[in-house]
Amino acid sequence: MTAPRPDAANGPLPIGPLVSFLRALRGGLDGGQGLAGALADSALALPRDARESLDAAARRLAGGYEEDDWGYDEEFADAALPFLEFMYDRWWRVHAEGVERVPAHGHALLVANHAGIMPWDGTMMGVALMREHPLPRVPRFMVLDWAFDLPFVSVAMRKLGGVPASPFNAIRLLEAGELVAVFPEGIKGAGKAYRDRYRVQRFGRGGFIEIALRTGAPIVPVAVVGSEEIHPKIGESGLLARLTGAPYFPITPTFPLLGPLGVVPLPSRWRIEFCEPLDLSGLTPADTADRALVLELSEHVRDLIQRKVHENLVKRKHAFA
Amino acid sequence: MPGRRVLITGIASYLGTELARILEEDPAVEYVAGVDTRKPRALLAGTELIDVDIRDPELLTRIPDTGVDTVVHNQIVRRPGAGMSARRAHDINVIGSLQLLAACGRTPTLRAIVVRGSAGIYGAEPAAPEFFTEDMARLYPLRTRFQRDVAEIENLFGTFARRHDEVACAMLRYQPSIGPTGSTQIPQYLSLPVVPTYLGFDPRIQVIHERDALDALVAAVRRPVRGPVNVAAEGTIGLTRMIRIAGRPTLPIPSPLFGSATGAAKRLGLLDFSPDFQRLLRYGRGVDTSRLVREVGFRAHFTTVSAAEDYAAARNTAEAAA
Numbered sequence: 001m002t003a004p005r006p007d008a009a010n011g012p013l014p015i016g017p018l019v020s021f022l023r024a025l026r027g028g029l030d031g032g033q034g035l036a037g038a039l040a041d042s043a044l045a046l047p048r049d050a051r052e053s054l055d056a057a058a059r060r061l062a063g064g065y066e067e068d069d070w071g072y073d074e075e076f077a078d079a080a081l082p083f084l085e086f087m088y089d090r091w092w093r094v095h096a097e098g099v100e101r102v103p104a105h106g107h108a109l110l111v112a113n114h115a116g117i118m119p120w121d122g123t124m125m126g127v128a129l130m131r132e133h134p135l136p137r138v139p140r141f142m143v144l145d146w147a148f149d150l151p152f153v154s155v156a157m158r159k160l161g162g163v164p165a166s167p168f169n170a171i172r173l174l175e176a177g178e179l180v181a182v183f184p185e186g187i188k189g190a191g192k193a194y195r196d197r198y199r200v201q202r203f204g205r206g207g208f209i210e211i212a213l214r215t216g217a218p219i220v221p222v223a224v225v226g227s228e229e230i231h232p233k234i235g236e237s238g239l240l241a242r243l244t245g246a247p248y249f250p251i252t253p254t255f256p257l258l259g260p261l262g263v264v265p266l267p268s269r270w271r272i273e274f275c276e277p278l279d280l281s282g283l284t285p286a287d288t289a290d291r292a293l294v295l296e297l298s299e300h301v302r303d304l305i306q307r308k309v310h311e312n313l314v315k316r317k318h319a320f321a
Numbered sequence: 322m323p324g325r326r327v328l329i330t331g332i333a334s335y336l337g338t339e340l341a342r343i344l345e346e347d348p349a350v351e352y353v354a355g356v357d358t359r360k361p362r363a364l365l366a367g368t369e370l371i372d373v374d375i376r377d378p379e380l381l382t383r384i385p386d387t388g389v390d391t392v393v394h395n396q397i398v399r400r401p402g403a404g405m406s407a408r409r410a411h412d413i414n415v416i417g418s419l420q421l422l423a424a425c426g427r428t429p430t431l432r433a434i435v436v437r438g439s440a441g442i443y444g445a446e447p448a449a450p451e452f453f454t455e456d457m458a459r460l461y462p463l464r465t466r467f468q469r470d471v472a473e474i475e476n477l478f479g480t481f482a483r484r485h486d487e488v489a490c491a492m493l494r495y496q497p498s499i500g501p502t503g504s505t506q507i508p509q510y511l512s513l514p515v516v517p518t519y520l521g522f523d524p525r526i527q528v529i530h531e532r533d534a535l536d537a538l539v540a541a542v543r544r545p546v547r548g549p550v551n552v553a554a555e556g557t558i559g560l561t562r563m564i565r566i567a568g569r570p571t572l573p574i575p576s577p578l579f580g581s582a583t584g585a586a587k588r589l590g591l592l593d594f595s596p597d598f599q600r601l602l603r604y605g606r607g608v609d610t611s612r613l614v615r616e617v618g619f620r621a622h623f624t625t626v627s628a629a630e631d632y633a634a635a636r637n638t639a640e641a642a643a
Binding site for chain 2: 034035036060061062063065067069070071073145146148149150151152153154155158159163164165166168169172
């Protein structure tokens with residue numbers, strides 16, 4: 001996932017050091033050392049930069065890394081960043097606006113529209129905040145529960161800052177002063193058909209408003225344009241959904257036709273706009289009892305995001321150009 | 322002022338014996354009794370042993386006779402295996418609790434009950450709250466036999482507590498324990514020559530060090546509280562990291578095959594992966610411990626990570642010596 005180093009890419013393969021490294025590694029393993037120990041020792045036979053990355057690998061193999069209580073693994077996230085930045089810069093050519101409107105510290109709730117089957121929109125919002133915010137911060141994003149039932153996806157999501165979408169988790173994170181991203185459309189957003197791609201779906205039962213009122217966190221609406229085209233869903237297979245246990249099984253022009261290649265998202269052009277934080281001052285946790293108010297606020301945020309989606313569609317001009 | 326009089330069920334277990342030892346030394350405690358049909362792990366000179374099965378109606382006279390003010394229920398079978406069928410475990414768990422409560426109802430001196438229960442009641446779910454608080458026991462359906470047992474036990478004690486206002490009944494929901502003694506499920510799992518995991522899953526695991534498990538029980542006896550209390554170390558750890566700290570190679574198995582693969586491990590007598598444990602290895606579980614800290618006044622000495630490290634260090638020393 002890291003970009004190739006220029007010297008390594010141009011020069012011939014370092015066969016000599018590689019052979020002595022493999023020899024030392026086998027010696028260490030034959031001598032009864034564990035893999036981690038043998039890797040660390042035999043790395044001495046390699047040039048410095050290769051040695052450093054091997055040391056890091058050996059340290060991780062011995063359990064020498066940190067995860068926080070939510071499973072976020074900073075080292076893993078750092079290692080994945082070049083890849084995510086590639087997707088951000090080259091693949092989707094993301095244009096982010098209003099990043100500075102996200103509070104630099106303290107709790108805040110990012111509320112965004114959701115499309116594109118896989119939770120790419122959450123990760124791209126994260127890259128935007130890491131790269132373009134004056135005080136970069138890592139948002140925790142709420143991920144649809146069934147992603148945590150998928151092999152590999154569950155691990156990657158958690159290590160990058162994903163958290164199972166549960167109001168308890170959102171409240172706990174906000175109370176700890178974190179920045180939390182939610183996608184109130186949920187499964188209805190991720191799985192919308194291609195013809196409905198720019199229509200923001202109903203925002204659940206307005207749970208995110210309750211969460212904001214309960215914790216006093218400001219709401220920052222976010223409009224994402226572009227995720228709608230990465231996996232154009234043209235149909236669904238009920239049978240395959242039942243077989244895989246997924247809530248729905250999408251059929252796109254490339255998936256499942258091309259197999260694993262079909263999960264490569266299409267290179268649409270993206271725009272992400274962070275809007276002005278919503279003014280909820282004057283409201284208290286007790287106001288969550290007022291259903292009408294909660295639904296009204298929720299609908300207001302949905303309308304705002306829908307409007308911003310349309311505005312950004314106009315600004316973007318063409319989806320793939 | 323007369324001292325406390327305490328009765329401990331399941332006294333032959335590690336926690337039961339160690340708890341009795343601490344209470345014997347405690348000047349505030351004047352009498353300790355233990356119920357178990359097995360022999361305690363160490364000599365308990367100052368403890369009256371009641372050699373009666375917990376399901377035996379004989380308890381109805383034996384317990385009131387002791388005049389105890391505190392009962393520590395430490396006989397909940399956490400997993401079947403080694404001569405313990407699932408049926409028998411259920412019997413001990415539910416009928417045993419029922420019989421114990423019947424005896425408690427006839428003990429007018431009783432003021433406190435402390436149950437060493439299980440956080441297994443929350444289950445292990447893909448989309449669960451990352452930290453269950455005590456009021457979240459019924460968020461998900463009870464999926465396994467053990468979960469249903471724990472729920473039934475909690476119901477029995479909850480009903481008893483409502484009917485006997487003078488008795489403070491604490492339900493301690495323990496996360497799995499880990500430690501050098503290593504007779505529980507996680508240490509046994511971590512000492513397998515190759516540790517099977519679910520391919521593509523790295524759940525958050527939270528444990529409690531066995532010494533903290535004991536100290537928490539002592540703290541709950543000293544300060545009776547009412548209702549459920551989570552008992553766990555601070556923080557969580559990814560299963561992969563825990564296995565790496567333990568220095569074992571992993572064997573990732575695709576989830577559809579996990580059941581049959583671990584079934585083979587069971588037939589080889591290596592380890593019985595109960596359905597509970599399998600779900601834990603796939604989805605993990607974390608609990609919130611603020612009530613333990615605030616109301617029982619107990620904070621675990623080991624974090625989840627340092628408990629795993631302590632276990633690994635102790636095991637490596639033992640293996641080097643062997």
